[in-house]
Amino acid sequence: QKEVEQNSGPLSVPEGAIASLNCTYSDRVSQSFFWYRQYSGKSPELIMSIYSNGDKEDGRFTAQLNKASQYVSLLIRDSQPSDSATYLCAVISSGSARQLTFGSGTQLTVLP
Amino acid sequence: SAVISQKPSRDICQRGTSLTIQCQVDSQVTMMFWYRQQPGQSLTLIATANQGSEATYESGFVIDKFPISRPNLTFSTLTVSNMSPEDSSIYLCSVNGVGNTEAFFGQGTRLTVV
Numbered sequence: 001q002k003e004v005e006q007n008s009g010p011l012s013v014p015e016g017a018i019a020s021l022n023c024t025y026s027d028r029v030s031q032s033f034f035w036y037r038q039y040s041g042k043s044p045e046l047i048m049s050i051y052s053n054g055d056k057e058d059g060r061f062t063a064q065l066n067k068a069s070q071y072v073s074l075l076i077r078d079s080q081p082s083d084s085a086t087y088l089c090a091v092i093s094s095g096s097a098r099q100l101t102f103g104s105g106t107q108l109t110v111l112p
Numbered sequence: 113s114a115v116i117s118q119k120p121s122r123d124i125c126q127r128g129t130s131l132t133i134q135c136q137v138d139s140q141v142t143m144m145f146w147y148r149q150q151p152g153q154s155l156t157l158i159a160t161a162n163q164g165s166e167a168t169y170e171s172g173f174v175i176d177k178f179p180i181s182r183p184n185l186t187f188s189t190l191t192v193s194n195m196s197p198e199d200s201s202i203y204l205c206s207v208n209g210v211g212n213t214e215a216f217f218g219q220g221t222r223l224t225v226v
Contacts, residue, residue, distance in 0.1 A: 032214075042219075043204055043217040043218060044204075101157075
């Protein structure tokens with residue numbers, strides 16, 4: 001079983017819609033969760049971090065964490081074509097030297 | 113956030129040769145991480161580089177193939193040795209932010225082996 005799992009997509013949404021990206025993780029005691037955005041040919045860019053259960057909002061982005069279900073999601077409101085990228089879920093698991101474990105990424109396309 | 117300079121940004125190399133990738137950080141950090149991202153794939157950790165000690169390699173990666181240096185708290189190198197086309201990937205250097213939480217990445221090195 002992979003440690004961090006994402007739907008690989010591709011996911012397509014129309015401009016202005018809500019894009020919903022999902023991620024599950026296997027290490028129950030994981031404490032830190034991140035969403036990175038990666039444009040083609042570029043390095044990953046941190047867009048959200050979340051550490052406690054519930055929702056965390058930053059502009060058009062909302063991260064949701066449910067530790068009981070071992071589930072973290074990212075919602076993008078009012079999606080724009082510039083949001084088209086691969087979104088990587090990442091987790092810092094217990095017993096690690098603070099390195100991240102990444103999911104396989106979800107490719108999002110926002111259609112104008 | 114840390115500013116990470118990585119070079120070269122890209123290279124095309126001959127099979128059997130070696131390439132050394134450099135990573136410079138604008139602040140002192142305890143740990144530096146090297147990732148590989150194969151085409152269409154996510155990031156896989158190669159090794160963790162600590163200053164003053166041997167790098168710690170993840171399963172599937174060995175020092176002979178990917179020797180790492182960490183001479184001080186702001187600099188590290190990763191060498192891809194005896195390259196084959198299967199080594200064609202993006203290689204990324206990473207450090208953790210203040211509080212040792214989120215990771216920040218260099219711009220990556222896009223390696224093509226022919």
